[in-house]
Amino acid sequence: MAMAAARRALLTHLRVPVARPAAAAAAGTVPVAARRLLSSTTEETKGSFLDKGEVADRVVSVVKNFQKVEPAKVTPTAHFQKDLGLDSLDTVEVVMAFEEEFGFEIPDNEAEKIDSIKSAVDFIASHPQAK
Amino acid sequence: MAALAAPTRAEALSLFRSLLRTAKQFSDYNIREYTRRRAADAFRENRALPDAPAAAAAFAEGKKQLEVAKRQAVVYSLYAPKSKSVMELKVQ
Numbered sequence: 643m644a645m646a647a648a649r650r651a652l653l654t655h656l657r658v659p660v661a662r663p664a665a666a667a668a669a670g671t672v673p674v675a676a677r678r679l680l681s682s683t684t685e686e687t688k689g690s691f692l693d694k695g696e697v698a699d700r701v702v703s704v705v706k707n708f709q710k711v712e713p714a715k716v717t718p719t720a721h722f723q724k725d726l727g728l729d730s731l732d733t734v735e736v737v738m739a740f741e742e743e744f745g746f747e748i749p750d751n752e753a754e755k756i757d758s759i760k761s762a763v764d765f766i767a768s769h770p771q772a773k
Numbered sequence: 774m775a776a777l778a779a780p781t782r783a784e785a786l787s788l789f790r791s792l793l794r795t796a797k798q799f800s801d802y803n804i805r806e807y808t809r810r811r812a813a814d815a816f817r818e819n820r821a822l823p824d825a826p827a828a829a830a831a832f833a834e835g836k837k838q839l840e841v842a843k844r845q846a847v848v849y850s851l852y853a854p855k856s857k858s859v860m861e862l863k864v865q
Contacts, residue, residue, distance in 0.1 A: 731816050734786055738793050750787050 692744075694767045701762050704743050708736055721758040733757065746771040779825035780832040788835050789816050795839060798846040802858035808842055 698718055706713040711726050722728040722736065737753045744766055748756070756762045766772045789812060796808035815835070822828040
């Protein structure tokens with residue numbers, strides 16, 4: 643009885659130093675992961691806005707990659723229909739491509755208002771879910 | 774019949790958007806691209822219909838196709854391809 647108790651006490655005592663280095667080794671990585679996790683959740687709840695310059699670059703490259711557009715004509719101020727020669731159906735497709743690029747859904751009433759690169763950039767940069 | 778009224782421009786574009794959204798849900802590259810292309814082609818083909826009944830009929834057909842696409846996206850998701858199409862691989 644006393645032996646068993648002593649043994650258990652010894653084993654629990656022995657376990658502690660073994661666990662410590664592992665915890666210490668993990669300590670270096672865990673807080674980083676935890677911080678990343680925390681920051682991503684707070685970003686989602688608070689909403690983080692993308693930098694307008696970065697949005698503009700990505701919008702321009704999406705439009706340039708659209709097959710019906712002449713890449714040379716794409717400027718940050720280009721209007722889809724007047725400057726790029728796109729029709730309303732093309733515009734719907736371009737806006738869908740923006741959704742894919744920025745990973746969020748643009749509702750119909752907002753999508754209707756996007757008719758130029760500038761309006762697309764303004765909308766996406768003011769949208770908290772754009773990534 | 775209420776279906777004879779021509780759809781508004783916004784309604785037509787909204788149907789087009791819904792079709793494109795549904796097309797994206799297909800797990801198979803070929804079906805996904807076909808659905809997207811088919812929707813775009815059909816809307817271009819019917820862009821200048823002569824009268825309201827023709828436009829209404831095309832719109833009703835489009836809505837029917839949207840239901841088909843939605844249903845098929847679910848069915849096909851049960852038989853998703855195990856590997857990606859070569860077209861989906863990014864060149865590195």
